[in-house]
Amino acid sequence: xxxxxxxxxxxxxxxxxxxMILAACGSGGAAGGRGAEQNSGQSAxxxxxxxxxxxxSGDSAKTENSAKEGGTVVVAVPQDPDFLDPHLAVASGxxxxxxxxxxxxxxxxxxGEVQPAIAQSYEISDDGLTYTFKLREGVKFHNGNxxxxxxxxxxxERLMGKDSGKPLSTAFGNVExxxxxxxxxxxxxxxxxxxxxxxxxxxxxxxxxxxxxxxxPIGAGPFKFVExxxxxxxxxxxxKDYYIPGVPYLDRVEFRIMPDSEASLLALxxxxxDMYPRIDSERAEELGDGFHFVDGMQNMVQLMTMNHSRKPFxxxxxxxxxxxxxxVDEIIQVVAAGxxxxxxxxxxxxxxxxxxxxxxxxxxxxxEKAKSLLAEAGYENGFSTTISVPSNYKFHVDTAQVIAQQxxxxxxxxxxxxxxxxxxxxxxxxxxxxDMTIIGLTGKLDPHEVLVRYASDYKANxxxxxNPEYDxxxxxxxxxxxxxxxxxxxxxxxKILTDDAVAVYxxxxxxxxxxxxxxxxxxxxxxxVQDMSTMYYEK
Numbered sequence: 261x262x263x264x265x266x267x268x269x270x271x272x273x274x275x276x277x278x279x280m281i282l283a284a285c286g287s288g289g290a291a292g293g294r295g296a297e298q299n300s301g302q303s304a305x306x307x308x309x310x311x312x313x314x315x316x317s318g319d320s321a322k323t324e325n326s327a328k329e330g331g332t333v334v335v336a337v338p339q340d341p342d343f344l345d346p347h348l349a350v351a352s353g354x355x356x357x358x359x360x361x362x363x364x365x366x367x368x369x370x371x372g373e374v375q376p377a378i379a380q381s382y383e384i385s386d387d388g389l390t391y392t393f394k395l396r397e398g399v400k401f402h403n404g405n406x407x408x409x410x411x412x413x414x415x416x417e418r419l420m421g422k423d424s425g426k427p428l429s430t431a432f433g434n435v436e437x438x439x440x441x442x443x444x445x446x447x448x449x450x451x452x453x454x455x456x457x458x459x460x461x462x463x464x465x466x467x468x469x470x471x472x473x474x475x476x477p478i479g480a481g482p483f484k485f486v487e488x489x490x491x492x493x494x495x496x497x498x499x500k501d502y503y504i505p506g507v508p509y510l511d512r513v514e515f516r517i518m519p520d521s522e523a524s525l526l527a528l529x530x531x532x533x534d535m536y537p538r539i540d541s542e543r544a545e546e547l548g549d550g551f552h553f554v555d556g557m558q559n560m561v562q563l564m565t566m567n568h569s570r571k572p573f574x575x576x577x578x579x580x581x582x583x584x585x586x587x588v589d590e591i592i593q594v595v596a597a598g599x600x601x602x603x604x605x606x607x608x609x610x611x612x613x614x615x616x617x618x619x620x621x622x623x624x625x626x627x628e629k630a631k632s633l634l635a636e637a638g639y640e641n642g643f644s645t646t647i648s649v650p651s652n653y654k655f656h657v658d659t660a661q662v663i664a665q666q667x668x669x670x671x672x673x674x675x676x677x678x679x680x681x682x683x684x685x686x687x688x689x690x691x692x693x694x695d696m697t698i699i700g701l702t703g704k705l706d707p708h709e710v711l712v713r714y715a716s717d718y719k720a721n722x723x724x725x726x727n728p729e730y731d732x733x734x735x736x737x738x739x740x741x742x743x744x745x746x747x748x749x750x751x752x753x754x755k756i757l758t759d760d761a762v763a764v765y766x767x768x769x770x771x772x773x774x775x776x777x778x779x780x781x782x783x784x785x786x787x788x789v790q791d792m793s794t795m796y797y798e799k
Contacts, residue, residue: 330511331512332510332512333535333795334514334516335513335792336537338524340353340491340681344485344488345473346361346464346477347418347429350685352788356788356789357496357790360482361402361479362479365446365461370784378395379394379395379461380395380396380397382394391449391461393445394445395412395445402479410440411468416463429463432460434454436449455740481499482498483496483498484498491517494515496792507794516533525546528551537773537790539553540597540654541770550777551775552774553773555599555771557601557768557770558769558786559610560701562659562699562700562769563699563764564647564696564764566582568762569692570695577634578633581637582630584624584626584630586623588620590662591663591766591767595662596655599769599770601767602766604621604623605755607754608703608768611786614747614750616751619765642672642673646695647698648688648694649679649699651679651680655769656700689720702788711750712738715730715734716728727760730756737750780798
């Protein structure tokens, strides 16, 4: 069984479930380096400023007195938040912004490790069922009230669905109880072992009983919420009472909602915005000497999934045929200018420990094989279908256009339907009303959170995939305490997804962020966030 001593607040606690190693970016290579800042126009392999230490560790991210206190940064983002309440939000784009507003007991750093935040230390019982946390003293919410054990209990019981009877998070459905030991100590008891549980404790701690989280959210993060104007902006300001001294440096951050990528590029050139995440690699090269950029693998899986509850995609032969018909290498070259890592299942090689190598070559292009499988499935003459894509993500729209052309070669006529982001979330993600769709599934801190998405009882299994063997593997891995066995189970799960051709797994596209040359301190995370707490203007 596992026994662990108390950890002090000065120790960075590595998540035993994930060691994130991101390879250095070679010139012309698909895999990017972690947090490497480069001047516009430099080759991807050049050495550059690595930024400061993680704000979550309690260390200042300031680089040798080069940081200027204050200032405003305007960041272009492609979508509105779905909910401001962090316990209701499901869109990754919401987390991208609100990561700056909320804190959990633990917090991820740029290496994919979880470390103390509102909690200063924790202990796990020998049977793995009880997690006991000591709260950090002096942490305040944005309304000035201290964060208490009662707030932690309230937040977790809310996620458990204690009042409603329906958990807001599947991760907290396994929680038996949240008990207050004393004013600075919380004990969380699980119903069954879950070796992924630490990664779930990054969930936001909210003020007990506060009813306006979805209109005027209050957290304990480095920035306070100021205003949200739909389709326009979300504005944050510095939290002067943040528990890490000297953080953040900026006074104000505005997330400018700009679905049009061309408009974002023009705004950056004109000085209307200061930072443009996810800029097209080719467009980044157009920027002059006044800009630099971060370029790296982002632990994202871009895929085209098929609705397994809708014909003909309920037939594995059809799904395999589609995989054989699609040239992923061509997509990477045409859409990502070669800056993407080819995938064969729902796991990026950024998660090196758990990544099953070799699956990316399972469905090398074979048009005759594709036609043969379609004929065997009863679709000798092909069929017509629709690829639905969120219109605010040009990357996915461009991918759909390439795929539609490729599918024509085997007799599949695919119409492209562009839908607004809110429609995609409601009709496709939640309503599961679609034929095929292209989206990027964001990285998580733990392999279970990545692969449980395909479990038949997972509430957001919008692929409608059902495989009892897969379900069994995932449940077994969740409670497996032997690390080597757990790794093996997750690799076997990846093989099943590939064999079943659940989706067309395309790439982990490189993450490119363009920003003004004097803007420093950016950190590239293996999850979909913009951490503004370490950013500063250089003196």
